[in-house]
Amino acid sequence: MSKIDPAKIWSLNYNLLMSVIAGVSPDISELGLDTKELFVLSQVEEHPYPAELAVTLSMPKPTITVYVKRLEAAGFLRREIDAEDLRRHRLQVTPAGRKVTARGLALLSEAFGARLGRLSAAEQAELRSLLEKMS
Amino acid sequence: MSKIDPAKIWSLNYNLLMSVIAGVSPDISELGLDTKELFVLSQVEEHPYPAELAVTLSMPKPTITVYVKRLEAAGFLRREIDAEDLRRHRLQVTPAGRKVTARGLALLSEAFGARLGRLSAAEQAELRSLLEKMS
DNA sequence: GGAAAATGGTACAAAATTAAATCAGTTCAA
DNA sequence: TTGAACTGATTTAATTTTGTACCATTTTCC
Numbered sequence A, B: 001m002s003k004i005d006p007a008k009i010w011s012l013n014y015n016l017l018m019s020v021i022a023g024v025s026p027d028i029s030e031l032g033l034d035t036k037e038l039f040v041l042s043q044v045e046e047h048p049y050p051a052e053l054a055v056t057l058s059m060p061k062p063t064i065t066v067y068v069k070r071l072e073a074a075g076f077l078r079r080e081i082d083a084e085d086l087r088r089h090r091l092q093v094t095p096a097g098r099k100v101t102a103r104g105l106a107l108l109s110e111a112f113g114a115r116l117g118r119l120s121a122a123e124q125a126e127l128r129s130l131l132e133k134m135s
Numbered sequence C: 001g002g003a004a005a006a007t008g009g010t011a012c013a014a015a016a017t018t019a020a021a022t023c024a025g026t027t028c029a030a
Numbered sequence D: 001t002t003g004a005a006c007t008g009a010t011t012t013a014a015t016t017t018t019g020t021a022c023c024a025t026t027t028t029c030c
Helices: A006-029 A035-043 A050-056 A061-073 A095-116 A121-134 B006-029 B035-043 B050-056 B061-073 B095-116 B121-134
Strands: A077-081 A089-093 B077-081 B089-093
Touching: A006 A035, A006 A095, A006 B006, A006 B035, A006 B095, A006 B121, A035 A050, A035 A061, A035 A095, A035 B006, A050 A061, A061 A077, A089 A095, A095 B006, A121 B006, A121 B121, B006 B035, B006 B095, B035 B050, B035 B061, B035 B095, B050 B061, B061 B077, B089 B095
Parallel strands: none
Antiparallel strands: A077 A089, B077 B089
């Protein structure tokens, strides 16, 4: 029984995620946003401020600025200055944005689901639980 | 008991990996290579040809070309034309490259290990097994 | 209260990444 | 054979991403 090597688990996981993403991103692009934009968009409801998005997605602030600008231009997002703190921009997903998010996440679910499908339902639940503990 | 949403698991996992990477990448940079270069370098022994690396790492070929060139310039890699197929470039990790890979992966192990540490040894083994099944 | 430090966001320039086209070598089919 | 199709790798040009510097607002603390 070999000792557990974290880096090995890490790269196994990393390669898996990247390959899933590489597989769906052409389909996601057809929805009118790219993959990273989908990630941003999908977290806006939970984290409605750019600074928060930057932290949860581990992205630099200027990167978020760019994505938000594009998402707004595409009509998936609305931006308004927060009355409580005039520095902050509160983000709102539009109906079109909600629709495209749902479609994009469905594509992702389909692709990643194909891998998850190799696990039993119990194992899937276990995986989720393990990941939650680590998050 | 909520139904399993693959996209939810996916993004949990994605955010986890990205945050781990964001945490170590300054330390890895001090070794003289950046994070992506470490990923490439760490797979060279298993996949000694650029085209193979592109597939396993889900990176475009030109991206691999750039990294390989930098790794070679840094003295971490040697390149020679394959005698069997003159189109292919067989890659060889140098002793310096091996050393820096070990250090880089140790840093990654330390950082990801901190998260893995929230799991029992049995759970860690289970996680690895689940990921292997999906890979 | 008011200056200094901190925070949210952006602009601009620089660096990283990649798509598209290309070249060289190999394979395949007639 | 031989030439059409394919594969490995690179170049070039364009796009994406990010570091740095910055402005505006808020918070801290004397």
